[in-house]
Amino acid sequence: MKRAPGSVPTAAAAGLARCHACGQLSRLPAAAGGAAAACPRCGAALHLRQPASVARTWAYLSAAAVLYVPANVLPVMKSGSLFGVQEDTILSGVVFLWRDGSWFLAALVFVASIVVPLAKLLALSFLLLGVQWRSAWQPQWRTRLYRIIEYMGRWSMLDIYVVTLLAALVQLQSLAAIQAGPGAVAFGAVVVLTMLASQSFDPRLIWDAAAAAPAATRKPAPTEAVR
Amino acid sequence: MNDTPPPSPASAADEIPAAVALPRRRRNLQLVWLVPVLAALIALVLGVRAWVDSGPVITIRFPSAEGLEPGKTRIRYKSVDIGTVKAVRLSADHRAVVVVAEMANGAQSLLREDTRFWVVRPRFAGGELTGVSTLLSGAFIGVDVGKSETTRRDFTGLDAPPSITTDEPGREFVLHSSDLGSIDVGSPVHYRRINVGKVTAIGLDADGRGVNLRIFVHTPYEGLVTHNTRFWHASGVDLSFDGGGIRLQTQSLVSVLLGGIAFGTPAAAVPVAAAAPDYVFTLFADEARAMKRSDSEVMPLLAYFKESMRGLAPGAPVDFRGVTVGEVKSVEINFDTEAREIRAPVQMVLYRDLIRASAGGSGPDAPSAEALLQRAIARGLRAQLRIGNLITGQRHVALEFARDLPVPKPPASEVAGAPLEIPTLPGGLEDLQATLTQIAKTIERVPFDELATDMRAALKSLRALLDKTGQLPLSDLTAELRGTLASLDVALRRADQVLRQLDETLAPGLGAAISETRQTMKAANELLTSDAPAQQDLRNALQELARAAQSMRELTDLLQRRPDVLLRGRPADGGEAGTGGKR
Numbered sequence: 001m002k003r004a005p006g007s008v009p010t011a012a013a014a015g016l017a018r019c020h021a022c023g024q025l026s027r028l029p030a031a032a033g034g035a036a037a038a039c040p041r042c043g044a045a046l047h048l049r050q051p052a053s054v055a056r057t058w059a060y061l062s063a064a065a066v067l068y069v070p071a072n073v074l075p076v077m078k079s080g081s082l083f084g085v086q087e088d089t090i091l092s093g094v095v096f097l098w099r100d101g102s103w104f105l106a107a108l109v110f111v112a113s114i115v116v117p118l119a120k121l122l123a124l125s126f127l128l129l130g131v132q133w134r135s136a137w138q139p140q141w142r143t144r145l146y147r148i149i150e151y152m153g154r155w156s157m158l159d160i161y162v163v164t165l166l167a168a169l170v171q172l173q174s175l176a177a178i179q180a181g182p183g184a185v186a187f188g189a190v191v192v193l194t195m196l197a198s199q200s201f202d203p204r205l206i207w208d209a210a211a212a213a214p215a216a217t218r219k220p221a222p223t224e225a226v227r
Numbered sequence: 228m229n230d231t232p233p234p235s236p237a238s239a240a241d242e243i244p245a246a247v248a249l250p251r252r253r254r255n256l257q258l259v260w261l262v263p264v265l266a267a268l269i270a271l272v273l274g275v276r277a278w279v280d281s282g283p284v285i286t287i288r289f290p291s292a293e294g295l296e297p298g299k300t301r302i303r304y305k306s307v308d309i310g311t312v313k314a315v316r317l318s319a320d321h322r323a324v325v326v327v328a329e330m331a332n333g334a335q336s337l338l339r340e341d342t343r344f345w346v347v348r349p350r351f352a353g354g355e356l357t358g359v360s361t362l363l364s365g366a367f368i369g370v371d372v373g374k375s376e377t378t379r380r381d382f383t384g385l386d387a388p389p390s391i392t393t394d395e396p397g398r399e400f401v402l403h404s405s406d407l408g409s410i411d412v413g414s415p416v417h418y419r420r421i422n423v424g425k426v427t428a429i430g431l432d433a434d435g436r437g438v439n440l441r442i443f444v445h446t447p448y449e450g451l452v453t454h455n456t457r458f459w460h461a462s463g464v465d466l467s468f469d470g471g472g473i474r475l476q477t478q479s480l481v482s483v484l485l486g487g488i489a490f491g492t493p494a495a496a497v498p499v500a501a502a503a504p505d506y507v508f509t510l511f512a513d514e515a516r517a518m519k520r521s522d523s524e525v526m527p528l529l530a531y532f533k534e535s536m537r538g539l540a541p542g543a544p545v546d547f548r549g550v551t552v553g554e555v556k557s558v559e560i561n562f563d564t565e566a567r568e569i570r571a572p573v574q575m576v577l578y579r580d581l582i583r584a585s586a587g588g589s590g591p592d593a594p595s596a597e598a599l600l601q602r603a604i605a606r607g608l609r610a611q612l613r614i615g616n617l618i619t620g621q622r623h624v625a626l627e628f629a630r631d632l633p634v635p636k637p638p639a640s641e642v643a644g645a646p647l648e649i650p651t652l653p654g655g656l657e658d659l660q661a662t663l664t665q666i667a668k669t670i671e672r673v674p675f676d677e678l679a680t681d682m683r684a685a686l687k688s689l690r691a692l693l694d695k696t697g698q699l700p701l702s703d704l705t706a707e708l709r710g711t712l713a714s715l716d717v718a719l720r721r722a723d724q725v726l727r728q729l730d731e732t733l734a735p736g737l738g739a740a741i742s743e744t745r746q747t748m749k750a751a752n753e754l755l756t757s758d759a760p761a762q763q764d765l766r767n768a769l770q771e772l773a774r775a776a777q778s779m780r781e782l783t784d785l786l787q788r789r790p791d792v793l794l795r796g797r798p799a800d801g802g803e804a805g806t807g808g809k810r
Contacts, residue, residue: 016243017246026245026246027243027244027245028245029246029248036248037246037248037249038247038248039247039248039280040244040245041244041249055259059260059262059263060259063262064266066263067269067270068265068268069274072270073277074277086299182273182276184271186270188271189266195267203567
């Protein structure tokens with residue numbers, strides 16, 4: 001059904017909430033202004049929107065942004081061999097691959113390990129700011145952006161997988177040994193934090209803002225959810 | 228978006244169960260903000276650690292960046308990584324390569340004023356192959372930490388690794404030489420053929436007149452280098468051919484192939500202190516030259532020879548009755564304007580200690596070598612050229628006493644510092660030649676012609692005499708004397724003539740002969756008389772013989788009874804006395 005945003009009746013408007021755990025639809029207590037509710041079937045907590053979505057996302061996002069710096073500066077991998085120890089950061093690995101002629105691999109690692117986390121950070125910030133400013137601009141496009149972000153986030157773990165695999169396999173005592181560097185922990189944390197951030201972001205807020213934009217006084221519910 | 232059907236809100240809404248109201252909880256907000264705080268903390272810790280770990284950044288100039296890779300090449304001190312090459316770029320004047328390296332934290336104390344850097348590559352020097360591991364791992368930059376107190380950040384790398392690191396225990400000395408020979412950096416230094424060190428650096432003098440070498444002597448041996456230690460080239464094989472014959476000298480095989488330096492210390496009466504670091508020594512060409520006496524131990528001596536100097540070279544020995552007491556320093560030729568002749572001044576040096584020792588004293592109150600020598604010259608000590616080696620014709624100077632010579636004028640050169648002059652004798656061959664000439668001249672003076680004439684005259688008269696004698700008809704004369712009286716007169720007359728002639732020539736000898744005969748006859752008469760001394764002696768001798776025979780008999784008796792007396796001697800109680808039997 002195609003209708004203009006704002007004119008669509010929503011579950012929130014009807015006072016209905018769906019349980020996240022068992023999917024049971026239930027009616028929220030009528031005067032539940034700020035009261036919490038539980039699912040009548042399974043007892044899980046019920047929310048109209050993800051509670052404190054914006055704040056949580058901001059928290060995860062800022063943590064990820066802070067750790068993004070050491071993740072790229074510090075070495076991800078320490079490879080020791082007979083002839084010395086070599087420490088590689090993500091970027092030096094990309095440079096090595098590029099110089100080695102493996103341009104495709106270099107591009108892949110570059111995109112997955114550097115571009116994607118950065119893009120996620122920026123995109124989530126963009127979405128959050130949009131929600132906070134109650135922007136009604138292109139909600140559909142922004143939702144699609146969110147989908148892409150969620151989908152791509154997992155690929156950022158590529159580097160971490162490589163390092164963990166190598167560190168586990170290449171342990172030939174003095175001949176050769178590979179260890180994860182401090183950058184790997186930071187990088188892993190960045191990826192996990194951005195995934196958490198994108199998970200804690202509630203895309204419905206985009207539409208809430210869009211619906212509220214034409215008639216700002218129409219629904220008090222989203223404001224309460226943001227809180 | 229919940230799927231609430233919009234057309235019939237009222238009826239559907241009635242069937243939806245109501246949610247259970249819960250008391251309000253407010254805690255999510257506080258907990259979630261712990262995450263970024265934690266992240267910030269972690270990032271801070273990582274950052275601080277990285278900042279603390281990062282060391283100073285230095286630059287090193289190298290002639291070439293061969294084998295150096297930014298981000299990969301390590302800087303190693305004692306095989307410990309202390310830094311990494313971050314960048315390699317050309318110097319401003321494009322003559323060198325500037326390597327930017329980031330050192331590890333804590334490497335500040337290694338970056339001293341005299342810290343040295345070099346690129347470790349495989350290389351062969353001084354008989355050793357080094358840096359083999361870099362064949363596989365790639366070059367790295369080696370470090371030798373200096374001792375200076377001041378630090379610096381910009382360095383100039385060495386072309387080659389230093390053969391001796393700063394912290395290696397030992398002592399460094401400087402050798403000065405006119406020629407490098409086959410010595411190279413890393414060449415061994417030997418003491419009694421034990422490898423005790425090596426050459427660390429070679430270079431020309433400032434004025435280019437000589438070569439300076441730096442050598443390093445390892446620790447247990449550095450005390451062997453004293454102030455009077457002599458160093459010499461021990462390179463290769465040294466074959467010398469001089470008045471003493473053929474000499475072949477070699478060092479260890481490594482030195483033969485690569486060259487080397489050896490040193491030794493001549494025996495000294497008083498122990499000499501070990502040399503301080505960087506003490507400058509002279510590097511001699513060979514051991515013989517190195518071990519020669521120094522100027523304070525020698526005494527100059529000058530001799531003017533008038534003969535050929537062929538075969539006499541500087542370094543030839545000066546000997547006294549076969550013992551080398553010095554050596555020839557130089558041989559020249561000049562013209563003596565006073566005597567108007569060409570002469571060869573030969574500068575020599577004599578070893579003071581030998582001269583003084585020969586005089587029987589080397590104590591402080593013993594006379595000086597000069598005084599001893601002057602006395603010896605006054606008593607006839609002379610210098611003489613002699614052939615030392617007949618095959619090569621090498622000659623040496625011999626000092627010899629010649630007593631039958633006139634006492635020479637005292638040495639003219641009394642100028643202070645001028646060498647003592649010693650008169651010379653003609654050399655051995657010249658002497659022989661002169662004697663032969665003298666003999667020939669004497670022989671020449673004999674008047675052989677006159678002698679021959681005289682002799683011939685004498686022979687002629689003799690023959691005449693014999694002829695006359697042979698012509699005498701003596702047998703006829705006797706026959707006539709016995710046979711015919713008639714011819715007696717003639718015969719007598721002739722005999723008279725003969726007798727007269729004989730009287731002239733033979734009578735004196737005949738008279739003497741007759742008297743001699745008479746004496747003989749008389750002696751024989753005396754001998755034959757019964758109480759002549761000869762008779763007496765004979766009788767005595769016979770009596771002695773009889774006694775001897777008796778003794779012999781006694782001895783044989785004794786031996787028959789007791790043969791062991793020969794071995795054991797005569798028993799004390801065996802009474803017989805064999806006076807002459809003990810033979």
